[in-house]
Amino acid sequence: xxxxxxxxxxxxxxxVLVLDAARALFIEHGFGATSMDAIAARAGVSKATVYAHxxxxxxxxxxxxxxxxxxxxxxxxxxxxxxxxxxxxxxSTIGHAFLQAILSAQNLTLLRMVAAELPRFPELGTIFYxxxxxxxxxxxxxxxxxxxxxxxxxxCDCALVAAQFLGALRGDLQIRALLGITPxxxxxxxxxDEAVALFVTRYAVVTPAxxxx
Amino acid sequence: xxxxxxxxxxxxxxxVLVLDAARALFIEHGFGATSMDAIAARAGVSKATVYAHxxxxxxxxxxxxxxxxxxxxxxxxxxxxxxxxxxxxxxSTIGHAFLQAILSAQNLTLLRMVAAELPRFPELGTIFYxxxxxxxxxxxxxxxxxxxxxxxxxxCDCALVAAQFLGALRGDLQIRALLGITPxxxxxxxxxDEAVALFVTRYAVVTPAxxxx
DNA sequence: GTCTATATGAAGATAGAC
DNA sequence: GTCTATCTTCATATAGAC
Numbered sequence: 001x002x003x004x005x006x007x008x009x010x011x012x013x014x015x016v017l018v019l020d021a022a023r024a025l026f027i028e029h030g031f032g033a034t035s036m037d038a039i040a041a042r043a044g045v046s047k048a049t050v051y052a053h054x055x056x057x058x059x060x061x062x063x064x065x066x067x068x069x070x071x072x073x074x075x076x077x078x079x080x081x082x083x084x085x086x087x088x089x090x091x092s093t094i095g096h097a098f099l100q101a102i103l104s105a106q107n108l109t110l111l112r113m114v115a116a117e118l119p120r121f122p123e124l125g126t127i128f129y130x131x132x133x134x135x136x137x138x139x140x141x142x143x144x145x146x147x148x149x150x151x152x153x154x155x156c157d158c159a160l161v162a163a164q165f166l167g168a169l170r171g172d173l174q175i176r177a178l179l180g181i182t183p184x185x186x187x188x189x190x191x192x193d194e195a196v197a198l199f200v201t202r203y204a205v206v207t208p209a210x211x212x213x
Numbered sequence: 214x215x216x217x218x219x220x221x222x223x224x225x226x227x228x229v230l231v232l233d234a235a236r237a238l239f240i241e242h243g244f245g246a247t248s249m250d251a252i253a254a255r256a257g258v259s260k261a262t263v264y265a266h267x268x269x270x271x272x273x274x275x276x277x278x279x280x281x282x283x284x285x286x287x288x289x290x291x292x293x294x295x296x297x298x299x300x301x302x303x304x305s306t307i308g309h310a311f312l313q314a315i316l317s318a319q320n321l322t323l324l325r326m327v328a329a330e331l332p333r334f335p336e337l338g339t340i341f342y343x344x345x346x347x348x349x350x351x352x353x354x355x356x357x358x359x360x361x362x363x364x365x366x367x368x369c370d371c372a373l374v375a376a377q378f379l380g381a382l383r384g385d386l387q388i389r390a391l392l393g394i395t396p397x398x399x400x401x402x403x404x405x406d407e408a409v410a411l412f413v414t415r416y417a418v419v420t421p422a423x424x425x426x
Numbered sequence: 427g428t429c430t431a432t433a434t435g436a437a438g439a440t441a442g443a444c
Numbered sequence: 445g446t447c448t449a450t451c452t453t454c455a456t457a458t459a460g461a462c
Binding site: 028029030031032033111112114115116117118119120122125126128129133134137157160161163164165166167168169170171172173174175176178179180181190191194195197198199201202 | 241242243244245246324325327328329330331332333335338339341342346347350370373374376377378379380381382383384385386387388389391392393394403404407408410411412414415
């Protein structure tokens with residue numbers, strides 16, 4: 001507590017070791033199949049130490065999930081400012097970043113964990129949604145509103161369009177990945193290109209060159 | 214699920230009673246939090262009887278999930294033949310049926326269960342996918358190929374278009390519902406109309422009137 | 427096949443020394 | 445705060461009678 005920051009080698013901080021171990025095991029085996037013994041062993045501490053920092057297995061799970069949500073939240077920020085780009089290029093950039101994010105093992109396992117324990121931790125559903133998919137949706141919506149203000153796209157319900165653009169990108173890739181059926185990476189480019197073409201065709205005010213293909 | 218009646222009160226079939234009880238409890242509490250004692254009690258049989266029919270809790274879970282997949286599989290069939298309809302109307306019909314299906318409590322809880330226990334039962338992911346989302350995708354793809362053959366839509370990758378159409382319908386509704394954030398039902402019509410307009414605009418060979426609304 | 431009763435073991439949580 | 449050792453509960457699975 002008192003010594004929070006070390007300028008050099010960061011504090012091993014048992015509580016963080018425990019959290020890291022819990023994260024790894026919850027992700028790998030799920031909540032039910034992960035024991036506090038296993039977490040303590042992996043963290044290299046005793047079980048009593050685990051309980052000194054987290055009052056129960058559920059509290060540890062909640063702490064793990066919320067930290068993970070914060071991390072995903074940070075990773076979900078758009079990689080660069082796409083405001084200046086042409087519409088198709090901006091959408092393509094967004095699309096690639098989005099698919100990479102939602103298909104990452106980190107995101108998928110977190111989603112699985114939260115969905116799995118939703119009966120036990122209902123509030124985690126909202127926390128996760130606001131951290132990841134809701135946040136991305138808000139970003140894209142904001143971009144579309146800006147694009148509309150700049151005359152790149154016509155009048156539309158930007159929230160709905162953003163949701164459908166992200167949905168078209170998802171296709172069935174996300175649910176397949178969620179179910180453990182990993183998609184061929186080669187498909188990703190085709191998916192993004194087609195989704196971009198789809199939305200440019202419908203919403204773009206000026207179609208600079210041609211539709212997608 | 215309340216009454217499976219036989220014409221002759223012959224077989225209440227304990228194995229089915231057990232399966233029904235297991236289904237209800239797994240859905241309500243998940244795999245980990247459901248005990249064999251509870252299942253036996255709910256089915257009105259002894260625990261030994263449960264084990265006489267299902268070798269283990271895992272086997273019972275697998276049997277429950279697979280039966281549920283078969284049921285969802287049947288419900289997922291398109292409600293009517295849309296082949297004769299105009300494109301926009303056919304897509305609209307498909308869209309409403311699809312959203313109703315994926316947002317149903319039955320489908321969501323099953324998806325949650327399968328995702329939750331994926332580490333323990335990896336093969337259930339594929340079974341569920343083929344039963345529900347994969348099956349719907351195949352139906353829509355088949356419809357699109359027929360529509361293409363009839364000249365309603367131009368040349369395209371029907372599998373990809375089907376996936377993106379269903380994805381646009383999903384938007385973030387499915388993931389929200391999965392996370393326990395139930396959407397306003399009023400939105401559904403707007404979502405379907407906009408998605409139909411989107412795909413008609415891009416793919417229809419003849420645009421009869423205008424997009425959806 | 428079905429029951430009552432029980433063995434077995436795992437896992438969440440704690441006591442008390444240091 | 446951290447450890448070793450232990451307590452307690454409870455769920456899976458089985459034994460044996462009918």
